[in-house]
Structures are given as C-alpha cells and as structure tokens.
Amino acid sequence: MTAVAQAPAGAPSTTSGRRPTSRRRREALAAMLFLAPDMLGLLLFLGIPMVACLVLGFFQVDGFGGYKWIGLGNYERMFADPLFLHSLRTTLLYLVILIPGLFVVSLALALLVRQRFPLVGLVRSMLFAPNVVSLVVVALVWKFMLTDQIGVIDRILGFFGVTAPSWLGTPKWAVGSILVVTIWFAMGYYMLIFLAGLQDIPREYYEVAKLDGAGPWQTFRHITWPLLKPTSFFILLTSTVSMMTGGLDLLYVLTSGGPANSTTLIIYYIYQQAFVYGEFGYASAIGAFLVVILLIWSAALFALTRGGRFGDGDK
Amino acid sequence: MATSDTVTRPAVRVNRPSGRGRRATALTVGAILALMTIFPLLWMVTSSFKGADEVLSTNLLPHKATLSNYTYVFTQVPFARYLLNSLIVSVVVTVVALWFHSMAAYALARLRFPGRDTLFLLIFSTLLVTAPVILVPLFLIVHTLGLLDTYAGLIIPAIFNAFGIFLLRQFYLSIPSELEDAAIVDGCSYWQIYWRVILPLSKPVFAALAVLFFLANWNAFLWPLIATNSQDLNVVQLGIASFQQEHANNWNYTLAASTIAAIPTLGLFALFQRRIVESIKTSGFK
Structure with missing residues (x-):
C-alpha cells in the first residue's frame, strides 16, 4: 500500500515514451484517486489487523484497558494449555477426514454432472443449493433433524430398526455430524470448481481414448486425473484454508463446541478465548499460530506438487 | 459400443x-x-x-x-426489524463495494502508474487473510473508532475485500482500448471515461458480484455477533440464532423464522444461478 504514496509522477515510465510528462502525471494522480477509498479501507480493516494479530500475540490484554508486553508468554501458555492441545488435535483429525472426504465427494459429483442427461442443469443447481443458505440456517435445520429420538433422522432409522446414538450429545458423533453437515454444505461449491476444470480438458483427448478402446477407468486414470491436477491442487489449498478458518457459525449454533469440548475446533477456541473470556492477547497468539500452520501447509503443498504441476510432465 | x-x-x-x-x-x-x-x-x-x-x-x-408460525414470528419478536437491518447492511455494502472496487480495478487495469504491479500483488495477497483470524484486532480497531454497536460498524468493515477488485480487474483487462482512446480523443477526463465507458460495460460483472456480495452479507453472522449488542441492530441471522435459543422446543416457530431468512438467498440463486455459477468458476482460475 506504500506504493500509492510513492506514486508522485516524474518517475520514469516503463512503457510508453511518446506520452507527454504532464499526461503521465495526470494519469498517475487519477489512478491514486481512484484507488484511494479501497486502499484506505483494505489497509485499515485488513492490513493493519493482519500485522496487529502478530503483534498482539506478544501482549497480555485485559478487557480494553491494559496492554502488557509478555514476550513469548502466550505461546508458552498455548503449549501448556490442555484445552488448546485438545482442540489442535481435534482440528487436525477433523481436517484429515474432511479434506479428502470433501475432495472425493465433490469430484465424484462433478464427474456425474459433467455428463449430458436430461435436467442436468437442475441437478447441478440442487446439489449447489445448500451453499447459498446461511450457516446459521444450516445449523438450525440439522439441529432439528438430529434431535434425539424425535428428530426425523432418528425416526427414519427407527423405522429400519436401528437405534440411533445421541448425535449431538456424544463427542464422537458430534464431530461426525459436523463433518457430514460441512460436506453437505460445501460440496456444491467445490463441485462447480471441479466442473470448470473438467470442462477445460479438450474433448479430442477423450475421442482419441475412445478410438483406442479405453474403458471409463483408464480414461479417468490417464486423461482426466492428470489434466485435472491444477484444479485438484487449487481445491486442496483453498479448501484447507477455508475449512480451518471457517465454519465458526456452524459450530456456534449447532454444538457450541460441545459436548465435552469435542467440537471446539481451533477457530472456535480463538473465538471463545477472545469474546467469552476477553483474552485478546492469547487469542491473537493462537490466530498467528494458525496462520503459520496454514503457510507451512501451503508451502508444503507447493513443494510436493511443484506449484500444482506435479512435475511429471503431463500436459 | x-x-x-x-x-x-x-x-x-x-x-x-x-x-x-x-x-x-x-x-x-x-x-x-x-x-x-x-x-x-x-x-x-x-x-x-x-x-x-x-x-x-x-x-x-x-x-x-x-401460517400461524409465521404470524407468531412477526408479531412476538421484532423480526421485521431484523430483516430490515439485514437488508440495509447488505444493500449498502453491495452498492458501495461495487463502486469502490470498480474504481480501484479500473485504475489497476487501465491506468499506468509506478508501482502498479506491486500494489496489485499486495491487494491480491490479502485474499489469503481469512476473517476469523483477524477478528480480534478488527474488533479492537472498530472499538477504537467508536463504531461498535452502530450501523457503520456493521457496514464499513464488510465493504473491503480483494476478491471483488480482483474479478473486476480481470474483466477490465479484457476491454478493448479503442473505446477509451476514442473517449480520450473527445477530451474526456479519466473520471468521465470511468463513468461513461467503463461502468456501462460492467453491468454483467456487476450483476454477478452484486448477488455474491448480497448473499455473503445477508448470511453474515460472526461479525454482527461481535460488533453489535442492542436488539435494534440485530441482523436476521443473529435474530434466528437467538430465537432458537429462547424457543428451543418450539421448532415450528424456529423453522418459520429460518425459512424467512433463507427465502431471499434461495430466490436470488434461482434467479441468477447462471451468473453465480460463472463467477464461482472464474474465481477458481486466476
């Protein structure tokens, strides 16, 4: 954002030499004015908070009054805090199941709705529909359906002679319920991104494969999968970031982090520390820690896949 | 076969x-x-x-x-007020965001100035910052500005995001420069070019972005939860969440309230699904 401040003209233009200096100066000035509102807002409400999050992690903040520098105190506290370690473990386990699950479901749906069949447009829309509803509504609807014994899911299972567990009342099933609801909510979005990737694959490849007598599995293995790698990379990256830092609304309304902290994922723990206990410094430190984890994950993914190309000479 | x-x-x-x-x-x-x-x-x-x-x-x-559940919801709680609050916030954020983002995107795509590419990269990098992570400092900043529990505090922080700038910039890069050149020959100022050439061409992208912005703000829960206290400022998502807590066993009322909150989003989706789908696909690929 400092680039705007440096913009005063007179600096040599890189491109056109035929434009007179006054014109270039006017153009730069106009650009600054056009950019000013958004740049100020982004700086104030995104840039500064981002830096502040890192800085605040070194402070102990009480209510609104005092900020006390405590160095690495918050970080030491983090790794001695059994609840934090518990929520870290829960989050990692949750992601280890969620990310591949979401990936496979979305890809399968995309492969299905890529085909031409009557009403395919309607089917796509219906699969995407949960994504346009708010997470609060999603949480409420599922809470209603998952109500112990009298909820529609338990009633349907009862019809088949299955005694349902208390979905939101037992730690294991509560995590499972959050997983299912999250996949149900998010799959349509990633399906559309997969679909866009699939539609970018030139049709000729499939024609050739067909002439060569390749079956569906071979076609998928040797054409679709390799050519879909950039999309897969993009989805792995963005879904991890958004699943790790999102979904707080769902946790808040559906389980409130319970039972027995079983659904207190890190993002919920941050919220709790900050806005229930007023531990702003500690919450910021955990937030900063989360950012570091995400950066490491992104870097690892980049390195492993060589920037999404997977380095094996496809394409 | x-x-x-x-x-x-x-x-x-x-x-x-x-x-x-x-x-x-x-x-x-x-x-x-x-x-x-x-x-x-x-x-x-x-x-x-x-x-x-x-x-x-x-x-x-x-x-x-x-229809008694609906009657109950509208008469026993200020549900109309919640809807109005959500409508105000969503519409204002959407309109202002489209205006600011299109100006910024126009400068980034069509004007030449030193540091342009660096600036664009900086803006782009803020896409990696997800809201929950910066929630605490954002809260402290809005508190310092004295905007907690006000409409301004609900609206202003929600306006700024790089996604809109990014999508609009991509679109403006594809506009042929002949149109601008003609305007320059006619002696138009940059503002006039933006207003008379760029904005009219933006209608289709605006439609898609407007729907996405409106949906995101209508569905927002976390920021309103933190930034407001008084019931007068409750947005609809907050309203239905606390309604359910108070009427835990009266699902018929809660479901009526949820349906009302969901109808505008499902309706917009039904009307604009092609545009929504297109912009989601675009967002996936640079």
Whole structure:
C-alpha cells in the first residue's frame, strides 16, 4: 500500500515514451484517486489487523484497558494449555477426514454432472443449493433433524430398526455430524470448481481414448486425473484454508463446541478465548499460530506438487 | 459400443459412452443425489407450515397447513426489524463495494502508474487473510473508532475485500482500448471515461458480484455477533440464532423464522444461478 504514496509522477515510465510528462502525471494522480477509498479501507480493516494479530500475540490484554508486553508468554501458555492441545488435535483429525472426504465427494459429483442427461442443469443447481443458505440456517435445520429420538433422522432409522446414538450429545458423533453437515454444505461449491476444470480438458483427448478402446477407468486414470491436477491442487489449498478458518457459525449454533469440548475446533477456541473470556492477547497468539500452520501447509503443498504441476510432465 | 449412431455423428458426445442406458443411469443417480441434498431444505420449508402438534411428525407435507408460525414470528419478536437491518447492511455494502472496487480495478487495469504491479500483488495477497483470524484486532480497531454497536460498524468493515477488485480487474483487462482512446480523443477526463465507458460495460460483472456480495452479507453472522449488542441492530441471522435459543422446543416457530431468512438467498440463486455459477468458476482460475 506504500506504493500509492510513492506514486508522485516524474518517475520514469516503463512503457510508453511518446506520452507527454504532464499526461503521465495526470494519469498517475487519477489512478491514486481512484484507488484511494479501497486502499484506505483494505489497509485499515485488513492490513493493519493482519500485522496487529502478530503483534498482539506478544501482549497480555485485559478487557480494553491494559496492554502488557509478555514476550513469548502466550505461546508458552498455548503449549501448556490442555484445552488448546485438545482442540489442535481435534482440528487436525477433523481436517484429515474432511479434506479428502470433501475432495472425493465433490469430484465424484462433478464427474456425474459433467455428463449430458436430461435436467442436468437442475441437478447441478440442487446439489449447489445448500451453499447459498446461511450457516446459521444450516445449523438450525440439522439441529432439528438430529434431535434425539424425535428428530426425523432418528425416526427414519427407527423405522429400519436401528437405534440411533445421541448425535449431538456424544463427542464422537458430534464431530461426525459436523463433518457430514460441512460436506453437505460445501460440496456444491467445490463441485462447480471441479466442473470448470473438467470442462477445460479438450474433448479430442477423450475421442482419441475412445478410438483406442479405453474403458471409463483408464480414461479417468490417464486423461482426466492428470489434466485435472491444477484444479485438484487449487481445491486442496483453498479448501484447507477455508475449512480451518471457517465454519465458526456452524459450530456456534449447532454444538457450541460441545459436548465435552469435542467440537471446539481451533477457530472456535480463538473465538471463545477472545469474546467469552476477553483474552485478546492469547487469542491473537493462537490466530498467528494458525496462520503459520496454514503457510507451512501451503508451502508444503507447493513443494510436493511443484506449484500444482506435479512435475511429471503431463500436459 | 460403436453403435451406428456414433459412426454417423462421430464428434458429438464421445467424452462419455453415449446411449440411452448411460444417460438414464446418470439421470437416476443424479436425481436421487439431488433430492437427498435438497431434502433438509425442503423439510425445513414444509415443516414451517405445520402446527406445534404436527411439527415432529414424519410426514413431508403438513396435514393441516397453517401460517400461524409465521404470524407468531412477526408479531412476538421484532423480526421485521431484523430483516430490515439485514437488508440495509447488505444493500449498502453491495452498492458501495461495487463502486469502490470498480474504481480501484479500473485504475489497476487501465491506468499506468509506478508501482502498479506491486500494489496489485499486495491487494491480491490479502485474499489469503481469512476473517476469523483477524477478528480480534478488527474488533479492537472498530472499538477504537467508536463504531461498535452502530450501523457503520456493521457496514464499513464488510465493504473491503480483494476478491471483488480482483474479478473486476480481470474483466477490465479484457476491454478493448479503442473505446477509451476514442473517449480520450473527445477530451474526456479519466473520471468521465470511468463513468461513461467503463461502468456501462460492467453491468454483467456487476450483476454477478452484486448477488455474491448480497448473499455473503445477508448470511453474515460472526461479525454482527461481535460488533453489535442492542436488539435494534440485530441482523436476521443473529435474530434466528437467538430465537432458537429462547424457543428451543418450539421448532415450528424456529423453522418459520429460518425459512424467512433463507427465502431471499434461495430466490436470488434461482434467479441468477447462471451468473453465480460463472463467477464461482472464474474465481477458481486466476
């Protein structure tokens, strides 16, 4: 954002030499004015908070009054805090199941709705529909359906002679319920991104494969999968970031982090520390820690896949 | 599988084995999955028309449909006020965001100035910052500005995001420069070019972005939860969440409230689905 401040003209233009200096100066000035509102807002409400999050992690903040520098105190506290370690473990386990699950479901749906069949447009829309509803509504609807014994899911299972567990009342099933609801909510979005990737694959490849007598599995293995790698990379990256830092609304309304902290994922723990206990410094430190984890994950993914190309000479 | 059909029309539909059987299978599987996916939403809507005695029944459709749940929601809680608050916030954020983002995107795409590419990279990098992570400092900043528990505090921080700038910039890069050149020859200022050439061309992108911005703000819960206290400022998502806490066992009311909150989003989606889908696809690829 400092680039705007440096913009005063007179600096040599890189491109056109035929434009007179006054014109270039006017153009730069106009650009600054056009950019000013958004740049100020982004700086104030995104840039500064981002830096502040890192800085605040070194402070102990009480209510609104005092900020006390405590160095690495918050970080030491983090790794001695059994609840934090518990929520870290829960989050990692949750992601280890969620990310591949979401990936496979979305890809399968995309492969299905890529085909031409009557009403395919309607089917796509219906699969995407949960994504346009708010997470609060999603949480409420599922809470209603998952109500112990009298909820529609338990009633349907009862019809088949299955005694349902208390979905939101037992730690294991509560995590499972959050997983299912999250996949149900998010799959349509990633399906559309997969679909866009699939539609970018030139049709000729499939024609050739067909002439060569390749079956569906071979076609998928040797054409679709390799050519879909950039999309897969993009989805792995963005879904991890958004699943790790999102979904707080769902946790808040559906389980409130319970039972027995079983659904207190890190993002919920941050919220709790900050806005229930007023531990702003500690919450910021955990937030900063989360950012570091995400950066490491992104870097690892980049390195492993060589920037999404997977380095094996496809394409 | 080489039917006579594929021999006569070789280029068409070869990416999947054609034939009626295949298509019928895909349709069946697709229809079943789609119906299962939509079921919870359908269940919410139909149950919201059931009376208290019937809401826990397993019939999809109510025996005796009633509007009493809706009447209750609007008369017993200031639900109309919640809806109005959400509408104000969503509309103001959407309009201002489109205006600011299109100006910024125009400068980034069509004007030349030193540091342009660096600036764009900086803006782009803020896409990696997700809201929950910066929630605490954002809260402290808005508190310092004295904007907590005000409309301004709900609206202003929600305006700024790089996604809109990014999408608009991509679009503006594709506009042929002849149009601008003609305007420059006519002696138009940059503002006039933006206003008379760029904005009219932006209508389709604006439509898609407007729907996305409106949906995101209508559905927002976390920021309103933190930034407001007074009931007068409750947005609809906050309203239904606390309503459910107070009426934990009266699902018929809660479902009516949820349906009202969901209807605008589902309606917008039905109307603009092609545009929404297009912009989501674009967002996936630079």
